[in-house]
Amino acid sequence: MPSTLDGQLTMEKTPSYFVTKEVPQRIYNMSKNIKLIVVVRDPVTRAISDYTQAATKRPAMKPFEKMAFIDNTSRIVDTKWAAVKIGVYAKHLEKWLKYFPLRQIHFVNGEQLIANPAGEMAKVQDFLGLKQIVTDKHFYLNETRGFPCLKKPEGSGRPHCLGKTKGRQHPNVDPHVLQRLRDFFKPFNAKFYQLTGQSFNWN
Numbered sequence: 394m395p396s397t398l399d400g401q402l403t404m405e406k407t408p409s410y411f412v413t414k415e416v417p418q419r420i421y422n423m424s425k426n427i428k429l430i431v432v433v434r435d436p437v438t439r440a441i442s443d444y445t446q447a448a449t450k451r452p453a454m455k456p457f458e459k460m461a462f463i464d465n466t467s468r469i470v471d472t473k474w475a476a477v478k479i480g481v482y483a484k485h486l487e488k489w490l491k492y493f494p495l496r497q498i499h500f501v502n503g504e505q506l507i508a509n510p511a512g513e514m515a516k517v518q519d520f521l522g523l524k525q526i527v528t529d530k531h532f533y534l535n536e537t538r539g540f541p542c543l544k545k546p547e548g549s550g551r552p553h554c555l556g557k558t559k560g561r562q563h564p565n566v567d568p569h570v571l572q573r574l575r576d577f578f579k580p581f582n583a584k585f586y587q588l589t590g591q592s593f594n595w596n
């Protein structure tokens with residue numbers, strides 16, 4: 394991490410921090426008072442998003458319906474598959490809570506970040522003790538992308554949307570497979586709501 398002067402905030406993001414088991418202790422050793430932000434979304438949609446991204450790089454990948462289970466007959470969810478494993482948020486969070494109190498962790502609701510970006514950003518700014526600089530004036534819905542993009546409130550400068558690798562079309566997944574995954578994640582989601590004190594209404 395670069396040095397931070399008085400009055401400055403340094404931010405750093407990598408999605409894999411949340412799920413890499415050595416990271417909470419490493420970060421604790423660097424700073425016990427650090428503020429942590431985790432963006433979470435429905436783990437079933439997250440798994441499909443993860444798969445979509447991987448399948449773009451590896452077109453020979455098996456269909457999602459085959460990847461999700463350990464074999465074709467038993468319908469046991471493959472918890473070793475990263476797309477599934479990462480979505481078991483409660484297990485990852487428990488490791489962080491051994492080092493950091495909940496008040497130092499802020500959870501951004503990934504669905505709300507799309508539906509109401511200014512609202513989610515207000516909570517982030519609050520958590521970081523910042524003035525409410527980013528507001529609804531900074532977002533507009535890009536109809537073509539179907540996602541919010543950033544704009545300068547004064548109308549000057551070009552708007553900025555995330556790159557083409559974000560907000561990709563997901564494959565249609567067999568509804569029975571989706572239901573099986575929903576059932577699998579249900580208790581872990583409940584545990585996550587209990588640990589965070591927040592309900593994300595994923596089921």
Ligand SMILES: Nc1ncnc2c1ncn2[C@@H]1O[C@H](COP(=O)(O)OS(=O)(=O)O)[C@@H](OP(=O)(O)O)[C@H]1O
Pocket residue numbers: 408441442443445506507540541542554555558559560561
């Ligand atoms: N504003 C805006 N524009 C485009 N996409 C948006 C936006 N806000 C959130 N999202 C969702 O972000 C998902 C991609 O995030 P990732 O977690 O893959 O990003 S990364 O791992 O940090 O690179 C991406 O997932 P996919 O839809 O599966 O591509 C989006 O659903």
